Amino acid sequence: MPEYAGLKFTMPAMRILENEHRYLSFLMEEWHALVLWFEQEQPALEEARTQLHKLRKAILEFTGPLKKHTVKEETHFFPLLGSYIGFEQGPLAGIQEEHREIDGYIGHFLHHTEGNTDLMPLEDILAAVKDAGEAFEVLIVHFVKEETVIYPMAENQLSAKDKERLSRQLNTLIT
Numbered sequence: 001m002p003e004y005a006g007l008k009f010t011m012p013a014m015r016i017l018e019n020e021h022r023y024l025s026f027l028m029e030e031w032h033a034l035v036l037w038f039e040q041e042q043p044a045l046e047e048a049r050t051q052l053h054k055l056r057k058a059i060l061e062f063t064g065p066l067k068k069h070t071v072k073e074e075t076h077f078f079p080l081l082g083s084y085i086g087f088e089q090g091p092l093a094g095i096q097e098e099h100r101e102i103d104g105y106i107g108h109f110l111h112h113t114e115g116n117t118d119l120m121p122l123e124d125i126l127a128a129v130k131d132a133g134e135a136f137e138v139l140i141v142h143f144v145k146e147e148t149v150i151y152p153m154a155e156n157q158l159s160a161k162d163k164e165r166l167s168r169q170l171n172t173l174i175t
Contacts, residue, residue: 011158012167014151017077020069020174021143027065028136031058035133038126048125049118056113059132063106068174070099076169081150084157091149098142105135 009015034055037043043051074096082092109131112124120128158166 008147009151009155011155011163013077013163013170014155016167016170017069017073017151018147020065020072021147023174024062024066024069024139025143027058027062028139031055031062031132032136034058035129035136038129039133043122045122048122049120052113052117052120052125052129055129055132056110056117059106059109063110065174066102066106068172070103072170072172072174074099076166077154080158080162080166081154085153091145091153095142095146095150098138098145102135102138102142105131105138109135 009018034051037051038048038055041047078087078092078096085092087093109128112128112131113120117125154163154166
């Protein structure tokens with residue numbers, strides 16, 4: 001997990017997104033600890049079901065803020081930056097594909113753990129937890145790419161007027 005000693009960006013819009021990454025990372029750490037538990041233990045079925053309930057609850061608490069963050073990026077930030085750097089290839093195309101990949105892993109986990117998980121066999125629980133782990137891995141790399149490539153691009157390329165407008169558009173809560 002990246003260490004966040006201080007904010008990297010000066011542009012208010014990028015600071016908003018960066019702070020959202022910090023909050024999302026905090027929430028991710030909570031559920032990732034449960035994923036790691038599954039990877040490190042040889043859980044008995046009942047304990048696995050208990051931990052799965054906790055994992056599902058933590059991921060559901062994470063998905064609301066993640067969705068709000070993603071909608072902000074895709075509705076306001078990406079279209080604006082894309083008008084400067086293009087959409088079809090390059091970093092924006094890859095970042096948007098990662099959004100779909102993250103959504104797919106989390107959606108798959110939630111789909112396979114809905115309903116009565118007290119009847120799930122251990123192998124199905126472990127398969128679902130694997131999807132949560134994959135989502136975490138993609139999210140970590142995704143945040144790093146945004147903060148090292150996309151956000152600096154915006155700081156360097158957007159006009160002052162566009163920076164101000166974007167800051168107003170992004171200045172909403174994700175909680």
